[in-house]
Amino acid sequence: VELKGKVAIVTGGGKGIGATIAKQLAENGVKVVINYNRSSEAAKKVVQSIHECGGEAIAVQADVSVLEEAKKLVEIAMEKYEKLDILVNNAGITRDRTFKKLSEEDWHKVIDINLNSVYNMTAAALPHIMQSEAGRIINISSIIGQAGGFGQTNYAAAKAGMIGFTKSLALELAKTGVTVNAICPGFIETDMLAEVPEQIKEQIKAKIPMRRFGHADEIARGVLFLCRDGEYMTGQQLNMNGGLYM
Template sequence: MRKKTCVVTGSSRGIGRGIAERFGNEGCEVVVNYRSSPEEAEAVVDAIESSGGSAIAVQADVTDVDQVEQMRAEVHETFGPVDVLVNNAGINQDILFKEMSHEDWDVVLDVHLDGTFHCTQTFYDDLVAAEEGRLINISSIVGKGGNFGQANYATAKAGIFGFTRTLALELAREGTTANCVAPGFISTQMVEELPEKIKDRIREDTPLGRLGTVEEVAEVVAFLASDRSSFITGEVIDVNGGKDL
């Protein structure tokens, strides 16, 4: 993967940060995208550069196509065309469906679905022109099984499955792959803030008996971004400790 240019949306924290830093360790040129946390994004850039990689932080709200197009211009000016796009940016707005407003619904679908659409369409020509272009979308176990109080999030994450498989068919003729990673419960700040009794229940319901790590998700993404995955496309890779078993 050395010298590949990789864009990771929403990578100032959590799983996105882990993916960006993993790419940096591979010697990639990494674009750390963020919406509203410049200090955290620059900290990721510093971590990548300290490990010998190259990185820049670029602000862009993925729900705004103009900002995404400006991000592409900044990336091209610094690194050139993009080889790998990881659509990771996401939010949750949890509330029971009976009490869910249109705003609660729209804001989650806007980030996950519109954001994925905007970024993929904006960088589409880059991925097609790349020697081995890679589109990787981050979904969730919730997209498969649903989750109490997350009708908006589950719908958005399920939509990413269909989007990925369709893009895999359309990109295949160009030699570009599209795959999806669906993490289970990962030890991020959001999960760690859950009450301990809920985390205990998650561990009990997971065959491997623990939360996953950001590094474990990033390792799968790095594999899918590499030339070792050249005959894999249209797949949803679960990283969930056997939660579906």
Template sequence: MSATELKEVRQTTLFKPLANQVAIVTGASRGIGAEIAKVLADKGATVVATYSSSEEKMQKVIHEITEKGGHAIALRANVSEAEDSKHLIEEVLKQFSKVDILINNAGITKDRSFRKMSKDEWDQVINVNLNGIFHTTSAIINHMIERKYGRIINISSIIGQAGGFGQTNYAASKAGILGFTKSLALETAKNGITVNAVCPGFIETEMVAAMPENVKENIVSKVPMQRLGTTSEIAEAVLYLIQASFVTGQEINVNGGLYM
């Protein structure tokens, strides 16, 4: 290898640490998922970004990635459906022959006080947020075990740790993700697979932006760092966990000190 070629390899490793890796990011049409997809693509990964309904928003994210020289495609998948998740993984393996990274980010909220919560509102949140992670992960885990490599990162929430008024369904789903993460990490560590969770606090997303100003001010007043987090700060935590080879079964809190 010539000095020039060696320099190019070093630069690629330094600036594109995820080169030649294939990553799936579920729920990537907006917010945290969109930012994770952009960051992974910027670091060299080929990103498969999934969405369930917002095709226009998803295509905008893909356009932003490709405009900057990244590689990404969009695939529609409802992770609450086992067959959809199975077809998603089959299609990615058909196109790229492997999956190195799975980011389970897709999630919804159906907030209501428990005594007024319907079974349908409970089931919808559990099916997307918790069953969805089972569906996607179970569809890819044997492939990762055979390859002796994999990075699985599940996006949980501070609500899964501390609870939230009117969010029993959401809190249960996000707390379940933490138990899932730790148990799967124990089962797969010997196979070169790491399984971790990121627990965002209150982050500047479309949902938070829609809150009344006084509500946002009240939230910020309780955060020791006195501000909301950003989607890029969540993506940074995800990137760290992808590159960390001796970290598994952990929940990384990105919440400005609100929950310790």
């Protein structure tokens, strides 16, 4: 599939994995709508670096856990680029606590931002993506959604939910040519991993067959693969985790 001229929305694209996905898509000729929630500064820097490399991008503020804001984000993307081919549901947070200590608020917050956002964005974007001859929905799930994680009942439930959503929507859309896949990263060096205590990070690393954490650009290449070469792949989990299966 020729990526040049395609249009993508990347949620939570101001930093980390999302920012790298946005940059790699732009390097390949995709016009990218970079969604951010709070810090416009980081997102604007990503846009600037894309422009400096001759690419096309805009930054749009929206809390994707709110349906009305997700709809507005898609509207702005449509106004600017007049079509939509690719949706990358990347926005996510953790609020790690063992279940005994987990507040109701931290349960709902993690489900809202990681999982309900996927409903919101898909509901808003799908009618437009259906018009594309190579529509792609890519959900950034996690190895934690497959294996569970200590102190992560909320996050694991959300990420597992994304996988079920992915498989089901893929079945419903299979005949249309729109593919729906999840990427399940292992442990990737971003701000999210920086929140994990050093000692626990060392324990995790020792269990990874490749003995290192992944990099955001390695995950972004998974997105590129699905967009460019994934015509016959739908409903799948692309595991990018250094060989780790917990």
